[in-house]
Amino acid sequence: MQTEEEILKIKKVKNTAVRTVVLRHLLSLEKAQSLKDIENALPYTDRSSIFRTLKTFEENKVIHSIEDGSGMTKYAVCAEGCNCDPKDLHYHFYCTNCDKTFCLFDVPIPNIQLPKNFKLQQANMVVKGLCDNCNR
Amino acid sequence: MQTEEEILKIKKVKNTAVRTVVLRHLLSLEKAQSLKDIENALPYTDRSSIFRTLKTFEENKVIHSIEDGSGMTKYAVCAEGCNCDPKDLHYHFYCTNCDKTFCLFDVPIPNIQLPKNFKLQQANMVVKGLCDNCNR
DNA sequence: GCATTTACCGCAACTCGATTGCAAAGATTA
DNA sequence: TAATCTTTGCAATCGAGTTGCGGTAAATGC
Ligand SMILES: [Mn+2]
Ligand SMILES: [Mn+2]
Ligand SMILES: [Zn+2]
Ligand SMILES: [Zn+2]
Numbered sequence: 380m381q382t383e384e385e386i387l388k389i390k391k392v393k394n395t396a397v398r399t400v401v402l403r404h405l406l407s408l409e410k411a412q413s414l415k416d417i418e419n420a421l422p423y424t425d426r427s428s429i430f431r432t433l434k435t436f437e438e439n440k441v442i443h444s445i446e447d448g449s450g451m452t453k454y455a456v457c458a459e460g461c462n463c464d465p466k467d468l469h470y471h472f473y474c475t476n477c478d479k480t481f482c483l484f485d486v487p488i489p490n491i492q493l494p495k496n497f498k499l500q501q502a503n504m505v506v507k508g509l510c511d512n513c514n515r
Numbered sequence: 516m517q518t519e520e521e522i523l524k525i526k527k528v529k530n531t532a533v534r535t536v537v538l539r540h541l542l543s544l545e546k547a548q549s550l551k552d553i554e555n556a557l558p559y560t561d562r563s564s565i566f567r568t569l570k571t572f573e574e575n576k577v578i579h580s581i582e583d584g585s586g587m588t589k590y591a592v593c594a595e596g597c598n599c600d601p602k603d604l605h606y607h608f609y610c611t612n613c614d615k616t617f618c619l620f621d622v623p624i625p626n627i628q629l630p631k632n633f634k635l636q637q638a639n640m641v642v643k644g645l646c647d648n649c650n651r
Numbered sequence: 652g653c654a655t656t657t658a659c660c661g662c663a664a665c666t667c668g669a670t671t672g673c674a675a676a677g678a679t680t681a
Numbered sequence: 682t683a684a685t686c687t688t689t690g691c692a693a694t695c696g697a698g699t700t701g702c703g704g705t706a707a708a709t710g711c
Contacts, residue, residue: 393659395660413697414698426661428660430698446582472629472633492623494619496651497645497650500644501644502641503641504639505582506635508633508636509636550669561691563670566670567670567689586698587669
């Protein structure tokens, strides 16, 4: 597991206090976080600073965003070597019981046979249901 | 192709003026529509009435909603026989050039091998890229 | 080191899609 | 018809996201 500093260095994002604390927070949780989640967890850091940090992170592929249908965009740290290309596509799971959203890095995404002449650039794949913890 | 009246009858939704015109509008376009799209297209119908109509339609599986990442929820009429179950899952395509979002009913969704003890209920699968019209 | 430029941060205000309270109008039932 | 339930339109509100701006800090040039 890389440290915040290593990640920011690799992705060529300048290290600042806010960026370090936001990235550290995202790394510390397996669950994708919303802006509000982060804001609540880091009460001394301003919302707009967190917001701009997330934008910067996303532009530089430190994190990727997930639209899970909850009304709030969630953010998760990219896997090592991720370039946010089609090859880095993976499912996300949203648990309808515990509200947890996370990356399913280990579930293979099959080839998507788009209609003739369509070009794939990106995807937002959210699978919804019960996580192992809630399905008992 | 079923008429509005037939669809509402099958789905056991009472037929009203607003419902008929909203459903007719959705049926007339192949592209998924946002609340604002519909509002603009039906200037004499109130936004909140359209909003509540869409909620009613969704609850009764007349339509389904799509979070395409554009910031506005889009709505599309369910296919005949659709129950909004996992078996009715299909991809949606969002064209990053022309902003058109639509159902890919003909692209098969492969089995998703969720981790052990996870239960699939629903999914929001949005593939993004260039549609055939924009990819030239 | 010191002045200048650039980037980042915090605060407050604002945008805009979504949602709700409420009363009037319409439909259904007794 | 009278009572009841549903739908509709209007206005207000909510809330996630976004932006303007002035202050602070970091980087750059001399
Ligand atoms: Mn992910
Ligand atoms: Mn669809
Ligand atoms: Zn769960
Ligand atoms: Zn297009």
